[in-house]
Amino acid sequence: MLQAIGLTSTPRRDRPPAVDDLSFEARPGTVTALLGSRGSGKTTALRLMLELEPGRGITYFRGRPLHRIAHPPREVGVLLGDVPGHPSRTLRGQMRMLCAANGLPVARADELVRTVGLAGLERRRIGTLPIGADRRLGLAAALLGTPHTLLLDEPAAGLSAPESAWLHELLRAHAAEGGTVLYTTEDPKDAAGNADRVVTLDGGRLVADQDAVEFARTRLRPRVVVRTPHAARLAAVVTQEARAARRSVEVVAEDGNRLSVYGSDCAAVGDAAFRHGVPIHRLADERGGDGGTVQARRTRKSEDAGESETPAASPPGAGDTTKEGRRRRRGAGRRPMRSPLRPLRYELHRLLGVPSTPLVMAAALLVSVTLALLLGRGGRAELPAVLTGWPALSPLPPAALGAGLLGAFSFGEEYRYPALTTGRGAVPRRPGLLLAKLGVAAVVALALGALVVAADLTALRFVYGGELIPVPKNWPTLSASWLGLVVGCAWAGVLGAGVFRAAAAGVAAVLAVPVAFVPLMQKVLSGPSVRSAAGLPARLREFAGPQWSPALDRWLAGALRVVAQPAGVALSLTLTGLLCAYVFTGLRRKARW
Template sequence: MIQAIGLTGEPRGELPPAVDDLTFEARPGRVTVLHGAAAAGKTTALRLMLQLEYGRGVALFRGRPLHRVPNPARELGFVLGDVPGHPSRTARGHLRMLSAAAGVPADRADDVLDLVGLSGLADQRLGELSRGMDRRLALAAALIGDPHTLLLDEPAEGVSPRERAWLHGLLRGYAAQGGAVLLTSRSAKEAARIADRVVTIEDGRLVADQEAAEFARTRLRPRVVVRSPQADRLASLLVDESQRAHPATDPAVGRAIEVVRESGSRIAVYGSSCAAVGEAAFRHGILVHQLADEVGDTAPVTTLHRADGRRPRPVDELPPAPDISPTTPEPPRDAPAETSLAPPGAASSATPTGTGTGTHSETHTLPLVESPAAAPRPVRTSTPFVERLAIPRLPAPGPAWPLRYELRRTATDRTGLAAVVVSLLVSLVLALLLARHGDAPMSRVLTGWPRQLPFPPAALGAGLLGALAFGQEFRYPALAPEIGTVPRRLGLLVAKLLVSGGCALTLGLGVLAADEVSARFVFGPDSLNSVAEWPVLAAGWIGLLVGCAWAGVLAACVFRSTSMGLAAVLAVPVLVVPLVQRVAAEPAARSLVGLPGRMRVSAPVQWPSGIDHGVSVLLRLATQPVGSAMALSLTALVCAYAFTMRRSRTH
C-alpha cells in the first residue's frame, strides 16, 4: 500500500510549487498510473515520496514513512531515468554491488538478470547498453531486494513497442503477486492499457482518480485511421459533409466529427465509422491506402522476450519452486498470488484507443502481453509469477552489508585504480630523481616527496580515492532511494572510511616498497642509507595518507562532489599548514616534555614502559605542522558532517 497525503513541493520563486497538496493511494495487487502531461508534476511527486526533494506532506509505504523503513531496498524499488550506475561497471557487477547494499546474496544479481532477459549480457558495461537494455537493467536493479512496492517514472519512454509490451506484461505479473506498482505516464492510451487505476494530475494538482474503465470512457474515444495520398482533401470533404448533415451545429462550439492530421498522409477521424469514411472517399474518387477502425488493439506486436538473444525455457523445464521454510517467513503480500499475467477485467483489454485532445495521437497500437514467451505456452496460474521465471524468493528483510557494498564499489571503480597507478608512477619517478642527486633525506626519497611540493603525490592519490568514495554516490546515485539519507547512514560512512583507509595504507606501503626497490636496482644496493627513526617515518606516512583519504571521504559527503572532496585535501597544505606554522612560530610558555611519563604514572592501570615511546612518537607527529593541519581539517570536516546530519533530519 502506497499512501501519499498532502504532497507539496518547494515554491519555485514566483511560480507555484510543481506539486500542490497531492493526495492519492496505490493499493497492493494493482497497477496505479500517475497520468499527466509533460511538466504536470509526476516526477516531482515521486521524488517527494522518496525524499529526494524537500517539501511537505507524508508518503507512507505499508503504513511507514521512508525514513522509518529499516532497509528501504527490501521494501521498495524504483526507476527514475536511466540506470544510476557508473558507465564502466558491468551489469552483473553493478547489481552485485546493489545486492550488498540491500543485504541479499550476491547470486541474486544473476537471478534478476535472467528475469529481465539480460543474463547473456551480464558482462557488458552500462555505458554500452541500448535504451531498451538500460530500462531492463533499471528494472532489475529495482527488483534486486524483492521489494513489495515499485515506483517507476516513465518506464516505457523511448523504447520500442516490443520492449514496451514486454515491460507491461512484467509489471502486470508483479502486481498479480500482491505487489503495489505506481508508474507515471503521459500517454492516455498506455495508462488505460496497463493500469487498474489512473490518477490524473495537472499543474501538480489532483484532477481525477478513476478506475481504468472509467478513465477510458472519459478520456479515450474510438476513431478511424485513414492513410491516403489525398488526406487533406478527404479531411476537408468529411468536415464539409458533416456540417451539411448537421446545419444546427455551431462550428465555434464543435462539429459532429473531428479530423486530426497526424502526418502528411495520415488522418484520424473522430465521431465517424469506417463505412462512412470509405463511402465518402469512394464518392469523390479518393484513393485510400489504409482504413482502420481503432476501437482496441488491432496490430499485434511480436513480443520481445530476451535482450540477450537466448530462447526462454519452456515451463516444464523450469526448476521447481523453492520451499520457503516457515522459520524464515517472507513479508506478506496484501493480495492473492494465484493469477496469470493477463490484466484483470476488460478495463484495459477492451479499452478504445486514441486521444481526445484533438492535437496528437500515438501511431503504435500494442497488444496486452499474456505471457513472456515468443510462442504460446501453457501458463501455470497457480504458480507465483517470480517462481514461474525461476527466481527464488528471499527471506524476511535482513541488515544491509555496507562494508561489502563499498568493497564491491571500490573493486569496480576504474577511476580509483587509475589514481593508484598514476600515484605510484609519479612517486617512483620523483624518488629516482631524488636518489640520483644524493642530497635529499632518505625519508623523502622513499616517499617520493620533494621539498618543492606541499604534499607527496601518494597523498593526493589517497585523497582522490576518498573523494571518489562518496562523490560517485552523488554523481552516479546507485543508492538513489536513500540519497537523501546517505549522509545520515553511519554504517555506510564507517565502511567508506575503513575501505578508503585500507586503500590508502596499501598505496603507502606500495610506494615505499616500489621506491626502495627501484632506487637500489638503478643506483646500486648502497645508494640508500638506513633511515633513522623508522617508526616515526612509518607512522607519519601512514597517518598522512589515511588522513588525506578520510578528509576526501568526509568532504565529498558534506559537499556531495568529488571535486570538492579533492579540493578539501588540497586545502590542507595550501591553507591550513601555513596557518598552523604561523601559530606554531610564536614562542610557547609551556612544554610537552615528560608528558608520556606523567600519563603513565597517573593512569589507573599501569602500562608497559615501552608504550611511552609510542606515545612520544604520536606527540611528535601531532606537533608537526602537517600533522596538526590534518588533525584540524579532519575535526572541522567531522563537525560539518554532524551539522549536515542534523540538518537532514530536520527536513
C-alpha cells in the same frame, strides 16, 4: 495498497504549488497510470510520495509512511529517470553494489540480470549501455529488494512499440503476483491500453480517477479502424456519404491499407463498403488511437479480492530495448535515506568497481618512482625524502596526494553519481557508512604507502646499487610518520568531500594541511612558551599510577614524537575540525526535516 492523502508541494517564487491537495489510491493487483501533460505535477507527486520533495500530505504503503518502513527498497521499488551510478561501473558491478546496500546476496543481482534480459551484457559499462538496456537495468534495480510497490516515472518514454509492450508485460506480471504498480505517462492511449485504473492530473490537481474502460469511453475520441485493399476508394465513399447525410466524419489514411474513421461507427462504415463492393479485412471500434484498443481488455484481479501482504516475485522479462537519454528534473528538498545495510561490503564494491582506483594508485607509484630516481641522482636529498619521492617544492608526496584523492572520491562520487538514494537525494550520513569509508580509505592508504616505499627502494637499488641505499636505522619511527601521513591525507579527503559534497573539496582539504596549516603550526610550536611533548609518557605514568613496560613506553614516546611534529599537529587538528563539521551538518539536516 498505496494511499496518497492531501499531497501538496511547497510553492516557489509566488507560483502555485506543482501539486495541490492530491489524494488517490493504487490498489494491489492492478496497474495504475498517473496521467497528465508535461508540467501537470506527475513527477512532483511521485517525489512527494517518496519524501524527496518538501510539502504537505502523506502517503501510506500498505498502511505505513515511507519513513516508518525499516527497509524502504524492500517495500517500494523506484525508477526516476536514468539509473544512478558511475558511468564507468560495469552493469554487474552496479547491481552487486546495490545488493550490498540492500543487504542482499550477490546471487540476487545475477538472477535479476537474467530476469530482465540483460544476460551477456554484465561486463558492459553503464555509460555505454543502449537505451533499452538502461531501462532494463533501472527496472532490475527497482525490483532488487523484491518490493510490493513499483513507482515508475514515464518508464516507456522513448521506447519503441515492441519495447513498450515488453515493459508493460513486466508490470502486468508484477501486478498479477499481487503487487501494486503506479507509473506516470503523458499519453492517454498508453494509459487506456495498459493500465487498469487512470488517475488524471491537470495543473497539479486531480481531474478524474476512473477505471480504464470508463476513462476510454468518456475521455478518449472513438474511432473505427478499417483494413481494406482499396483504402483510398473506401475513404472517398465514406466521405461522400457523410457529406450527403450532413454528418461530421473524418477519415485518416494510415500505413498501407489501414483507415481510421472518426465520427462514425462499424455499422455505417460496413454498410457503405457493402453497397459499393469494397472488400474489408478488418472492422473494429477503438478508443484511444494506436494501441489503445479497449474492447478486448485484459482480465484483471477484482478489486474486492483484498490487499495482498505477500511481496511480489520478480516478473519475467525478455527482449531488447533502448535508452532514454535525458535526466529528470530534481526537487530542491531531499530527505536523507538510510545507510547501506552492509556498509563495508558496499564500500568495497564502490571502490573496486571503477577504474579510477587502480589508475590513481598506478599514477602515484609511477610518479613517486620517477621522483625518487631524480632525487637520488643528485645525492643531496635526504634519504626519507628520496624513498617517498617527496621533493622540497612539492607540498605532499605522490602517495599522500593519491590517498587523499581516493578518499575524496569516496564521498565525492556519492554526490555526483548517487546510488544510495532513490531520487538522487542526500547521501546518508550514518556512522556506519562513515566508519566503512574511513576504514577502507585507511587500508588503501596503508597499502599505497607501503607499495610506494617498496617500489622506490627497489628502483633506487637497481639503478644506483644496494650498498649506496641503506635502510635507515630509525626506520620504525620514519615508517610510522610516513604511514600516519598517508592515512591522515586519506581521511582528510573523505571528511572534506563528505562535508562539502564534492571530491574537489576533499582534495582542497588535503592540500590545505601542508600549504596553510603546517606553516602556522611551525610558528606556534616554535614559540618559547611551548612545552615539549618528549617527557609526556613519564608525566602520564606518574599521573596514572600503574607502571607499564619499557617497550610500551618507547612506543608511546615514539608515537608522541610523530604526532608532535608540525605536520602531525596540523593534520590532527584538520581531521578533528572536519569530523566536527561533518557531525554538525548531519545534525542540522536532520533538524531541518
